[in-house]
Amino acid sequence: AQSVTQLDSQVPVFEEAPVELRCNYSSSVSVYLFWYVQYPNQGLQLLLKYLSGSTLVKGINGFEAEFNKSQTSFHLRKPSVHISDTAEYFCAVSRMDSSYKLIFGSGTRLLVRP
Amino acid sequence: NAGVTQTPKFRVLKTGQSMTLLCAQDMNHEYMYWYRQDPGMGLRLIHYSVGEGTTAKGEVPDGYNVSRLKKQNFLLGLESAAPSQTSVYFCASSYRREVEFFGPGTRLTVL
Numbered sequence: 374a375q376s377v378t379q380l381d382s383q384v385p386v387f388e389e390a391p392v393e394l395r396c397n398y399s400s401s402v403s404v405y406l407f408w409y410v411q412y413p414n415q416g417l418q419l420l421l422k423y424l425s426g427s428t429l430v431k432g433i434n435g436f437e438a439e440f441n442k443s444q445t446s447f448h449l450r451k452p453s454v455h456i457s458d459t460a461e462y463f464c465a466v467s468r469m470d471s472s473y474k475l476i477f478g479s480g481t482r483l484l485v486r487p
Numbered sequence: 488n489a490g491v492t493q494t495p496k497f498r499v500l501k502t503g504q505s506m507t508l509l510c511a512q513d514m515n516h517e518y519m520y521w522y523r524q525d526p527g528m529g530l531r532l533i534h535y536s537v538g539e540g541t542t543a544k545g546e547v548p549d550g551y552n553v554s555r556l557k558k559q560n561f562l563l564g565l566e567s568a569a570p571s572q573t574s575v576y577f578c579a580s581s582y583r584r585e586v587e588f589f590g591p592g593t594r595l596t597v598l
Contacts, residue, residue, distance in 0.1 A: 382527070407585060416491075416577055416589035417530070424585075463529055467585075473518045473537070474545070475586055477529035 375400040375466050377478035385484045388456055394449040394481045396438075396464030406447040407465040407475065408438055417463065423447065434458070459485045489513055491590035493578050499596045500568045508563040508593050510578030516588070518581045519561040520545075521553060523574040524592075530577065536561055568597045 376399045386392045398404065405424050409417040421432025428440040438449045447464060464478040494509040510519065517538050522530040532545030534553040542553045550572060552564045561580075565572060578590040 377529075405585065416591045417579075418589070419585065419587045422585050465530075473520070473581055473583075473586060474532060474535065475530075476546075477531070479527055479529045 375404060375468065375476045377464050377466050377476055379464055379478035379481045381481050382479070383482045383484060385486060386454055388485055388487050389453050391452050392450065392454050392458075392483065394462050394464075394483065396447045396449065396478060398445050398447065398464075398466045400445075400466065400468070403469045404466045405469060406438075406440060407467075408432065408436070408447070408449050409463045409465060409477075410434075411461045411463065411480075413460070420449070420462070454483070454485050456485050456487060458483060491578055491580055491588050493576075493590040493593050495593060496591070497594050499598065500565075501598050502569060504568050505564070505566050506568065506595075507565075508576055508578075508595075510561045510563070510580075510590060511559055512561075512580040512588070513559060514580060514582070514588065515558070516580040516582050517558075518583070518586075519555065520579045520581075520586060521551070521561065521563045522577045522579065523547065524577060525574050533563065533576075570597045573597045 378397045407422045408420040423440045431437045461480045463480045465475045491512045520535040521533040536542045536555040539558040554562045576593045579586045
């Protein structure tokens with residue numbers, strides 16, 4: 374079975390500072406990896422995904438993530454955050470042979486302060 | 488193009504009552520899903536469908552039933568609601584690999 378761990382439940386950061394949201398996964402088979410963002414009182418929106426190829430993945434809103442197979446990690450980064458990035462971020466994993474069945478982490482709340 | 492829509496947005500039930508949540512998508516997607524979101528637990532898959540007329544169980548299917556009679560609709564039913572089913576329910580759909588489109592959610596409270 375697959376599992377996802379987001380160690381940080383909340384990450385406070387000042388505006389224009391860099392941020393990294395950590396995600397580690399566990400799986401005995403090859404997986405696809407995703408990051409989603411949820412703004413207050415809204416549904417989830419796909420930020421970026423790793424399916425294959427380059428381990429550095431660029432997404433929307435200036436976010437990027439790097440797939441590290443040896444460390445089973447998929448950390449999300451942004452070099453300079455804005456107030457509008459305040460939201461909950463979810464890491465998710467799926468098996469390659471049943472890629473539509475997502476397993477989500479518990480989420481990390483990013484709080485950007487002025 | 489409305490994307491994924493959910494009805495209703497909010498609902499309060501008493502223990503033992505039944506209800507149906509409706510999800511509709513206008514993108515001709517084959518795959519549709521129902522998730523529940525609880526504090527500190529992320530989203531968990533309840534049931535999913537890989538096409539019209541098919542459904543399958545996810546992580547937490549107990550207490551729920553689903554139907555996909557039309558490709559664009561995916562219904563989630565609670566036959567006898569329990570307080571443990573208080574949650575926010577999200578429907579989603581996808582063309583193939585990744586679940587990209589989520590609905591706005593239904594906030595359900597069971598008293």
